[in-house]
Amino acid sequence: MQLQPVDHSIILELEIDASEVVITDSEKWGYVVNFLYLPLDHNDLKAHNQELKRFGIGNESALIMGDKGNFYPLLKRKIEKSWDRLFDDYALSAIRQGTIWEIRKEQVVKVIQGGKHHE
Numbered sequence: 001m002q003l004q005p006v007d008h009s010i011i012l013e014l015e016i017d018a019s020e021v022v023i024t025d026s027e028k029w030g031y032v033v034n035f036l037y038l039p040l041d042h043n044d045l046k047a048h049n050q051e052l053k054r055f056g057i058g059n060e061s062a063l064i065m066g067d068k069g070n071f072y073p074l075l076k077r078k079i080e081k082s083w084d085r086l087f088d089d090y091a092l093s094a095i096r097q098g099t100i101w102e103i104r105k106e107q108v109v110k111v112i113q114g115g116k117h118h119e
Helices: 026-033 042-054 073-087
Strands: 010-014 022-025 096-099 108-113 116-118
Touching (some): 022 026, 026 073, 026 096
Antiparallel strands (some): 010 108, 022 096, 108 116
């Protein structure tokens, strides 16, 4: 999969040693980056959502980002602890993404600017 260039966009093609890339499940990363509970599977997510409903919590991220976590510290800790599973060996989706710490100039192979290629 490659991003498609659109007006005012810049896409960098990089050549990076595999040892410098952290591979994650895209869906698992989405839960963590959005301050949501990272489930083990569909049944775990369903049980968690039922728990939120029991407590009348409609916006789960408010447990982390807002003051709701002060009133539900066990739920807040449960969510935060679930993030430890990000690198565990199970998948929620077939989509993988790579994350790198930095981009060095020598790693840039191609720059695509709004549809124009620059080598």
